[in-house]
Amino acid sequence: MRKEIGIGLLGFGVVGSGVATILHKHREDLQHKLGVPVRIKRVLIKNKEKERDTELPKEAFTDQLEDLLNDDAIDFIVEVFGGTDDAKTAIERSLKAGKGVVTANKDVMAVYGKELLALADENSCDLFYEASVGGGIPLIRTLEDGLASDRISSLLGIVNGTTNFILTKMKEEKKTYEDALAEATALGYAEADPSADVDGIDAARKMAILASLSFSSEVQLDDVFVRGMSVIEDGDLELAEQFGYTIKMAGSAKKDENGIEVAVEPVFVKNEHPLASVNNEFNAVYVYGDAVGETMFYGPGAGSLPTATSVTSDIVAACRNLLLGVNGKRIHSYQYERKVKSDEQKFASYFHRISVQDEIGVLSRLSSIYSHNKASLATVIQHADPKREDADLIFITHAISRDQHLKVIEELKVAPEVNCVLSHYRVEGD
Template sequence: MKNEINIGLLGFGVVGSGVAKILNDHRIDLQHKLGVPVSIKKVLIKDKSKKRDTILDPEVFTTSLDEILNDPTIDLIVEVMGGITEGKEAIELSLNAGKGVVTANKDVMAESGHDLLRLADENKCDLFYEASVGGGIPLIRTMEDGLASDRITALTGIINGTTNFILTKMKYEKMSYEDALAEATELGFAEADPSSDVDGIDAARKMVILASLAFSMEVKLDDVFVRGMKDIKDGDLELAAGLGYTVKMVGSAEMDEGGIAVSVEPVLFPDSHPLATVNNEYNAVYIYGDAVGETMFYGPGAGSLPTATSITADVIAACRNLLLGVNGKRLHASQHERKLKEDCDRFASYFHRILVKDKIGVLSNLAAIYSKHAVSLASVVQHPSNDQVENAELVFITHRMSRQQHLDVLQELNNTPDVISVLSHYRVEGE
């Protein structure tokens, strides 16, 4: 039996240094839980001359990945270097070297996770990726273990802290999008280039990981319908609030006999819904199971120590497997064949905000369009337009209809002479 476990840490940025801090600060607790000491033997960096605020011995730092992979005393690799190409290559080399891997790399897991998990199975190695989604929230392990006996049918949640922080500031402090984004960047919640967050790509990658695991299916990034938060128009948040709704950027996935549907987009939730109350940089995910019903997981979605906490939890799981000699025993083959729902099989209520000519008969003409497509209206609100001409804004909230009906109605509205433009539209959930 092993009397110690040594780790090779790939990367020493914000998250990597957080992992080193937790492993050092909690070393006594970890040894008590595992029965053997766990320590970092080598750390892969790019520049050895760079000064680092760490208690690690300078001798542990190296610029050679081969030095780590060829060291037979290193049992486990923790990949926190980031980047799709470099990260994927490092994980592949580690698995082929017979070393288990813990990673936080959502980009790699979203684009190549299925192949890497198969490679881990072939090499009888563990590949854990809890920190790739939800920061400090234990989502992956919950679905793999805690809900293993259930059949997950849907999940929806706020899985990007940057966009949630921006929307919180816009709603409660009446900030502009630009000012809220600037504050998010200043506080470190947004990158210098925030496009991956605000365009929904970051959340889409996380949804690929969650949906693949939840539905035991090879979900791909191209399967995810994505609308970014730039589609949120001036006045939308205020109009929604006046009707008792809150706008959130959410990822959603559902599966039934018709297949799966996965999306990332701005969605309206009733103010009474728990997801409407999740603010700032926090994340929350609802999971729906046949047996358990609804469960919600809430916590910090990013940050050095929350993310490092999830990584360390994976480290503990991998160490236990090593000590028990069962590493690489969990197979990751998909159970279900990939099948996507058609738009006619995806149902929801919708919010339509329409700028129209302010004249007699317009409302009845528009109502006839909805009726023509077998869509009933739950509520209709008229607002005067903000411009100086004689226009008006109509806000319709529909009863449940298919996404195809939604698209057909929008197309006909845009071709109607009385309609100046469809200003915005959102799915409405959580009724």
């Protein structure tokens, strides 16, 4: 009978120190759950001399990965470095050394997930990555276990707290994008360089991970269509509201017999949809399963302790497997071949906002662009301003293919009556 479980921690930043805090604060609960104590044995950091506010002894800290890999008292490795190359190498070396890995690293898992899970299987090790998506929301476990018997047909998720915070502040408090971003930065939600968030890259990584798992099929990061939030024009949020929608920076993943489509972009979400009222830094993923129907999982998308909670729950799962001697027994191979839909196979309603010259007959001429592309229209509205010579035309289509949508937009752009296509969005939740 094992006396304790030893952990090697890679990194001691916000998440790493959060993990140490939770393991310390909840040590009695964890010992009750597992029957043995769980202890952090060594911590890999860059600078051994730095002062740290921690319960761990100074000798626990080292700058040599070997000190962890060669230590028999360390049962598995918890990677909370962040970044890509170093983290990937460290995960590989840990697995090859026969040590299971818990990681919070979406950058690594989105790109190398398939490869690393195969390596874990080869070495009969666990590789858990709950904290790589959804911060404190136990999404991966829910998709793997809670909905294990169902076939998931679509996901719609707010998986980036920074952009959701910015959009909430812009909508509710009428802040400018710049002011909302500054507030997000001040509160620690946004990074110094917020581009991975606002351009949708962070969300795309998470959606690739979630879609792979939900559809049991490889989804490469390049398969994710990405459109950043800079496409949102002045007035779009108010317009959305007038029509009963909220603009959300959302990830979507759908699967049907033609294949998979995954996207991250600002979309119009119907206000009645539960995702429309997910505000501020919160994340939520709405899951549609064939049998279960609609479910939604909501919680803090980021933050030291929420993310550390997910990491620590993975640690508990890895400990249980270790105590039962059943590490690395998950089947990680994908059931289906990777098959990505073409633009002709992706269907949705679209919202188009077009600035036009306010002349007689413009509406009928532009409508004809839709009709000859066989794009049927649900709503057409003219927003004329008597003081201006131009006007905004709003078209909301019925479900059309993305190909039709793009053709319509191209033709609108060059139509003589059109000043410009101000904005266009996919519509979700109808």
